[in-house]
Amino acid sequence: MASKNKKKILGMDQDQFSMFLGKYGIGIILLGMVVIIAIVKPLFIKPNNLLNIFTQISINGLIAYGMCLAITTGGIDLTVGAQLALVSCILGQLVGVKGWGLLPACLVALLVSGGFGFLNGLLISKFNMFPFVVTLSTQLVVRSAAQIISSGKAVSMAEPAFKAIYSGKFGVIPRPIIYLAVVVVIMYIVMHWTRFGRYVYAVGGNEHAAIASGVSIFWTKTMCYTISGILAGLAGIIMTSKTGSAQSNIGIGYETDAVAACVLGGTSFAGGISTAPGVLLGAIIIGCIYNGMNFLKIDSYYQSLAKGVVIIGAVLLDMVMNKKNR
Numbered sequence: 001m002a003s004k005n006k007k008k009i010l011g012m013d014q015d016q017f018s019m020f021l022g023k024y025g026i027g028i029i030l031l032g033m034v035v036i037i038a039i040v041k042p043l044f045i046k047p048n049n050l051l052n053i054f055t056q057i058s059i060n061g062l063i064a065y066g067m068c069l070a071i072t073t074g075g076i077d078l079t080v081g082a083q084l085a086l087v088s089c090i091l092g093q094l095v096g097v098k099g100w101g102l103l104p105a106c107l108v109a110l111l112v113s114g115g116f117g118f119l120n121g122l123l124i125s126k127f128n129m130f131p132f133v134v135t136l137s138t139q140l141v142v143r144s145a146a147q148i149i150s151s152g153k154a155v156s157m158a159e160p161a162f163k164a165i166y167s168g169k170f171g172v173i174p175r176p177i178i179y180l181a182v183v184v185v186i187m188y189i190v191m192h193w194t195r196f197g198r199y200v201y202a203v204g205g206n207e208h209a210a211i212a213s214g215v216s217i218f219w220t221k222t223m224c225y226t227i228s229g230i231l232a233g234l235a236g237i238i239m240t241s242k243t244g245s246a247q248s249n250i251g252i253g254y255e256t257d258a259v260a261a262c263v264l265g266g267t268s269f270a271g272g273i274s275t276a277p278g279v280l281l282g283a284i285i286i287g288c289i290y291n292g293m294n295f296l297k298i299d300s301y302y303q304s305l306a307k308g309v310v311i312i313g314a315v316l317l318d319m320v321m322n323k324k325n326r
Helices: 014-040 047-072 080-097 102-126 131-150 160-167 175-193 195-205 207-212 217-243 254-264 276-295 301-325
Strands: none
Touching (some): 047 217, 047 276, 080 254, 160 175, 175 195, 175 217, 195 217, 207 217
């Protein structure tokens, strides 16, 4: 009898409507946004601009997947923006100053960023420290390390082979889109088809139950933050190639964009809930907001305002949905 008393929304009861929103809500929001902007500015949906949007979101998309792993375990990684700067400065010193080859320099940079990610995971899982406090503190350490390495000076990275990392193309497809596509496929397999992925969701959903089931909390969390560091390192390489210089002041605020992509993509701050396709859609929405505002000639100051409102709305919706599902 109770089910008969439930309100009908679009021919569905409340539970069915909640499930529908959970599965397709973000896609509907993205489609609606694209349609509205395209009506006002038809050039928005031209192939060249769509390729431009996907190219621009490649950096945020990479760090968003690392952030997604951290949030899914019930934590957060605030070091991702600083990691971009550190990797950039390492590349500047090794390639621009010491004359190293691109491959060994990139490997060293990724090793360092992965090492800081491992340190975050170690402090959080081994010593049961709060992820927010740990990553906020190591963010300062990483940013300072970038400034110390570079002495606060930018180093030119205009070598054609390095610039091609961002500006090169595979046919008509820009390389950053290919990098992002590869990471999306890998993360989808890792998150949804592997034992490690099941462990990540188990730890975020109920840590005590995960321990009782034999899941290693230490290695699961540590690997999540290590992967986040490596992905932030990859984003740092691409970012440095894009700007053509190694700087210690890049990546400021990028952790906010990554969090925005995650929460828009359905990643719950309660832990244990996320999807790989959702994170990609979230990153695309953020990219469309920026690109659409530029097309509409809206002042850049309002972009941060819009992003903040979107994050608040997404988190509020997540809280309402979780409350209904309890």
